[in-house]
Amino acid sequence: MSLFRLLLLRSLNHHPPKHTALVPLSHFFHNVALNHVSENTIQDPPIPPPPPQRSYAFTSAEEAAAERRRRKRRLRIEPPIHALRASAPYAPPTRDPNAPRLPDSTSALVGHRLNLHNRVQSLIRASDLDAASLLARSSVFSSTRPTVFTCNAIIAAMYRNKRFNEAVALFHFFFKQSDLVPNVVSYNNLINTHCDMGEVDTAIQVYHEILENAPFNPSPMTYRHLTKGLVDAGRIEEAVDLLREMLNKGHGADSLVFNNLISGFLNLENLNKANELFDELKERCLVYDGVVNATFMEWWFNQGKDKEAMESYKSLLDRNFKMPPPTCNALLVVLLNHGKTKEALALFENMLDNHTPPNTQAVNSDTFSIMVNEYFKLRNFEEAIKTFRKVGKKLGSKPFAMDTAGYNNIISRLCEHGMLSEAENFFQELCGKSLTPDVPMYRTMIDAYLKAERVDDALRSFTNMVESGLRVVASFGTRVFSEFLKNGKNIEAAALLTKMGEKDPKPDASIYDVVVRGLCNAGELDKSLDILDQMMKYSIGVTPALREFVRGAFGKVGRNEDMGRVLNESRWRFTGRQPRSFGQSPRSPSRPAEMGGWQPSVSPQMGGGHQYSGSSQMGGGHQYSGSPQIGGGHQHSGSPQMGGGHQHSGSPQMGGGHQYSGYPQMGGGQQYSGSPQMGGGHQYSGYPQMGGGQQYSGSPQIGGQQ
Template identity: 70%
Template sequence: MRVYRKIIETAPFSPSHVTYRHLTKGFIDSGRIDEAMDLLREMLNKGQGADSIVYNNLISGFLNLGNLEKANELFDELKERCVVYDGVVNATFMEWWFSQGKENNAMESYKSLLDRNFRMTPATCNALLEVLLKYGKKPEAWALFEQMLDNHQTPTVQAVNSDTFNVMVNECFKLGKFSEAIDTFKRVGTHPKSKAFIMDVAGYNNIITRFCENEMLDEAEKLFGEMSTKSLPPDVTTFRTLIDAYLKVEKIDDALRLFNQMADSGMRVVMSFGTRVFSELISNGKAAECVPILIKMGEKDPKPDFLIYDVVARGLLNEGLLDLSKDVIDQMMKASVGITPALQNFVSEAFGQAGRGEEIERVLNADRWGYAALRPHRTTSNGRTTAFRTQSNVRTIAFCIQ
């Protein structure tokens, strides 16, 4: 609220409906509905129109408190003030009536909404679909879905979005109707003016995830390939879903292929995912194949996390692949990722045992910053003096921040 008041005082613009949507929901979720009501009145006093989402937040809050009278009062006020009502509050009332075991009241609310022939947004219809499916009104849900498809007459009217298809596709998977899920995913309205919805990446990700959950990877891969034919580049979620699914069923070559493709695309591989996938690949005998993937990742920004390098370097050394591990360490040092003393000691010991200690020391201590690497000395417990590597202040600070 301090931030909100500061914006009111100093910003050259007024808060929008979106501001009040978040603030009212935040107060209601925190059990402070009276302050949410104050914000509703403030929104109206500032000349903002009646926003159905803001009202819906309050109505839902009062219904959850069992105050049906106040919820109805706000609903009547919304209908008086709102120039175009899209029906979102009816979904809230339906959910509440169903939860109270009063199915007739819920369906009366739904019927009254349909009788008014409002042009509802996809988000509102999606909420209605979810409520109908949740409480067993499947014929009504499918009828609404078909109506939405018929009404989708772009560019004039957009009646569906990818979330619409996700809701219905998920229902098919829930019932084990996999072929019907594909049909639903590609369904088009029957009205002469209805147009096919141009599916986005989020819609493909959802159905691919559902197939992966059911270990139907051929179907998932087919949809993955279909994306490229529609000029839809897979995103991080697409790759992660498929790679995890392949690893789960031990299709290591397929996981490696897609992980390599992900690296080619330049997408960022976060630490948790990267370490997990590289570890799985290495444990399945693919240590050498990991190197070109990591090298490609390291050639782009942001650089891989040092723990990813750690996993691959150790895996290579454990397999005796010293030349490849040297390439990985060299890129790690050039990228200024930072190296832990534990990994440095592990690398030095492995190369030392192979009689190549000086070779790796040149990599570890190469002049990356235009001045000689610092090598102060310390005395060990047995009295022997040994050198250890100290990174520059800049490198150390970067490492600590990371």
């Protein structure tokens, strides 16, 4: 037997084969080398042991995860080579032309469109709805078109301020004329507006339009608005039919829709039908909204049956529902309105005990405002302040992080009752937290300072408001500047207005008017010249009345040349900004390009001549304008018309000549103005016009005849 076979047999005898795993060949020769026979006189050199085997590429799962993260970071910084190679452009799938267009998703709120949305929202929060509407409408004609969320924001703001006609006009402008796609919130805003206007039939037509044309279904909010509108209009049977239609379409039983019907039947003294609907709601929903019990409680209290009302309240508490803050707030209001202060306080403390964010949000700022206002009504000011700072006593509960709305409420109540020092303490407390005072809070403090004749404090607060970048609306600005000028703060008012003019959007022309007149009356002619120069520089309209006033003031001291030099419009004719006639809104460079970037020349013609702008007309028809012509002459603009039609000023012009408008007409049809122009009369049509009638503010009008 050869030596190799002998060694092989001996190795197998010493190391029987394992059934769990196969021995690698290298291990086999390694064993042979180590288990040599004694007869072998040849001593082979020792073979080093093989490296230890590992089951995975990494020693631990954490190491593997760290490596994956490292590779992802590297790919973000250094993309793979194949991603950098030039390849054939990806052709997106062709869209079905018959498929309905979908509204914007939240991913559309990025970049310039998000900046536009935030600007509109800031103007809404500043209560400057006219500027917000103008900005949103003018952006339709720019490269940065508004999203559906921006359109919904300004429409809802108009509705909240009871400007129903403008809300409807904005809906038709954005979604009918400007080719934007509405979502269900847009339709709900329109339905709610029509219902509050008493136009329930029109609201139902909008509902049927959703069913027939929209690529989505109505939401529960749609049925809430419609049922409430039908109940308020005395058409409760149609509201019941709409409820059945909602349930038949597969929608869940909405507590607030049932609550609208229950409230309607209770107002009709039909308690049995209200109880039937309530029982049906409890059968369909294991957990329902406690607002329904609040409706029953209110009705029982009004009937003088406090026992039945409190029984309904206790039956709700026995169910141990986790009620959201709006439901508990409704119960608090009912209890406080009918003298049940003890029960309301117990409910409030229970809400504080259950407040364990982020898991459970049991209270909000409205909850504290309800209780604080109740104590202020009772003139128990000390208890009101204690309630504002109250926290839960239950183990695990957390104090509520008060927001700006809660501070606004208590500061307003303190200022109403002359407790200005306490209001200042709360204002400083707010500024010390990660909260920012808003426009209503500054207005409250400034009004309180002016009422207490603390003009310096009012000036300081107003300066902080301007430096914060908050919008100063025309009505508030004119009133505050009038008080500053009346109290001798001329230099400070001029400096403050200059600071306001450095930011966009620019202050309203009426604010400049008040300051210029005040400075002239105080003899500060140099400062008034500076303000007038800013008005010309920023393209703020100078009214004819203000122009005559300034001429008279400077003429008395023989400074007509200085005034004429400042009001000379030719200085700005070839600069980035061109002065405009009064009634036209300022065009700031930070705003999106208006009307496709086209800017007309709107300076008035004092004599004859012909002025023409050579941009092409995109639609047929003629447009006649708005810039005043004091003498004869012909002024024409060939700016694009977004909609066809004929716009004519048919009023007699005593000075002769034609007037043409440079801005596009948003809706087709004729627009006619019948007011006479006596020589240098003015018809200001600097922006698209929203509705009928003559408009001197320069805001757009959407469609309709003028």
